[in-house]
Amino acid sequence: MALSARFSEALTLAAGLHRNQFRKGPRGIPYLSHLLAVAAIVIEHGGDEDQAIAALLHDAVEDQGGPATLATIRHIFGDTIADIVAGCSDTDVVPKPPWRQRKERHLVHLGEADPGVLLVTAADKLANARSILEDYRELGEELWARFNCTRDESLWYYRSVVRVLRSRSTPQRLVAELERVVTEIEIMAAQPRSSLASGQPLIVAGENG
Numbered sequence: 001m002a003l004s005a006r007f008s009e010a011l012t013l014a015a016g017l018h019r020n021q022f023r024k025g026p027r028g029i030p031y032l033s034h035l036l037a038v039a040a041i042v043i044e045h046g047g048d049e050d051q052a053i054a055a056l057l058h059d060a061v062e063d064q065g066g067p068a069t070l071a072t073i074r075h076i077f078g079d080t081i082a083d084i085v086a087g088c089s090d091t092d093v094v095p096k097p098p099w100r101q102r103k104e105r106h107l108v109h110l111g112e113a114d115p116g117v118l119l120v121t122a123a124d125k126l127a128n129a130r131s132i133l134e135d136y137r138e139l140g141e142e143l144w145a146r147f148n149c150t151r152d153e154s155l156w157y158y159r160s161v162v163r164v165l166r167s168r169s170t171p172q173r174l175v176a177e178l179e180r181v182v183t184e185i186e187i188m189a190a191q192p193r194s195s196l197a198s199g200q201p202l203i204v205a206g207e208n209g
Contacts, residue, residue, distance in 0.1 A: 003049055010053040010077065017057075017064040024146040025135060034127055035059065041123035045174045047116075053077060054084035055120050061085055066092040080116070087117035088124065099148045103157050110164045118170040122178060125161050129181040136188055151189060158182045 021031035039055040074082035
């Protein structure tokens with residue numbers, strides 16, 4: 001697949017919309033890094049250009065303008081991309097509804113969503129889960145203070161997403177990688193707090209019999 005000028009236009013739009021947004025955490029990483037990671041995962045797992053563009057813009061509606069931003073995306077890039085972006089957004093209102101309510105509703109939506117929405121969602125969750133795992137190794141339990149939910153709620157949500165994606169027509173190699181990372185986070189969360197704090201080796205299921 002050769003990416004066209006449309007992808008470059010989407011990248012410029014995403015960079016402009018998220019210019020002042022940063023990843024959660026103290027390091028000040030531009031949010032665009034996440035969008036690029038999601039687009040890369042989509043491309044690497046067989047996504048087409050429309051799906052790659054939707055990956056760049058998948059958080060634009062939820063975080064940067066709601067329905068007006070979706071209308072702009074639809075005008076510039078068409079219905080296919082706009083519909084994927086809308087399907088990846090768990091809200092388009094400010095202030096956002098309660099976290100659990102949004103996630104439960106979005107899980108139901110994923111159960112009937114189109115393949116493009118499932119692909120971009122799986123890529124988004126894999127990129128996020130990889131970041132969580134990396135930061136969890138470094139920060140331990142203090143990591144969870146940056147989120148709008150508890151550790152257990154976050155683990156519930158990621159495991160629930162894996163279950164839904166497993167049951168749908170999502171690229172199974174991608175889902176398997178997401179499940180592997182989520183499982184590793186769950187294993188870390190099950191360790192005694194003293195082990196995480198001291199840097200002792202983690203006990204991984206399947207090792208040592």
